[in-house]
Amino acid sequence: xxxxxxxxxxxxxxxxxxxxxxxxxxxxxxxDFAQNALGDIVFIDLPKPGKQIKAKDSLGTIESxxxxxxxxxxxSGEVVETNATLVSNPAAVNAEPFDTWMVKLxxxxxxxxxxxxxxxxxxxxxxxxx
Numbered sequence: 001x002x003x004x005x006x007x008x009x010x011x012x013x014x015x016x017x018x019x020x021x022x023x024x025x026x027x028x029x030x031x032d033f034a035q036n037a038l039g040d041i042v043f044i045d046l047p048k049p050g051k052q053i054k055a056k057d058s059l060g061t062i063e064s065x066x067x068x069x070x071x072x073x074x075x076s077g078e079v080v081e082t083n084a085t086l087v088s089n090p091a092a093v094n095a096e097p098f099d100t101w102m103v104k105l106x107x108x109x110x111x112x113x114x115x116x117x118x119x120x121x122x123x124x125x126x127x128x129x130x
Contacts, residue, residue: 006031006123007098011074011116014125018098019074019116026075026108027101028059033126035097038064044090046071046082046103053077055112059103062093075112077105 010018016034020027035041043063053059059071081104085092092100117125 006119006126008119010098010119011113012119012122012125013072013074013116015072017072017074019113020101021108021110021113024106024108025080026077026105028073028075028103028105029101030062030071030093030097031122031126032097033129035094038062038069039066040064041090041093044071044086044093044102046086047079049079049081051079053079053105055109055115062090071102073103073105074116075105075108075110077108080104080106 006012010020012018012031016031018029018031041062041064044060046060047053053073054076055073057073059073062069062071083100083102086100086102093102
């Protein structure tokens with residue numbers, strides 16, 4: 001059985017967002033724990049490319065049949081792209097939360113990664129929430 005709580009190579013927040021750095025770009029999304037808690041996702045509102053985001057700033061909102069929640073950026077940077085698939089199919093996050101990024105950031109502050117949880121730390125954190 002695949003581990004759905006965390007993946008190696010990703011960094012995590014205690015609010016259940018993840019960031020994965022690929023070269024000079026960071027992908028941001030939500031964890032399996034978050035999508036499971038939200039339930040069926042029906043709408044995602046994301047920032048327009050060009051927006052400067054600081055770590056812990058709101059990136060937008062995510063709405064499910066259960067609730068609406070703010071999304072927060074794990075890292076500072078400039079929004080370079082949003083995942084257009086999520087406009088017509090927000091439930092893609094439910095199916096593959098670690099493969100479905102929401103925004104791509106450039107000009108990222110990699111020094112901020114040290115303040116985030118590693119995969120092992122996030123797994124331990126989530127295990128205490130169950």
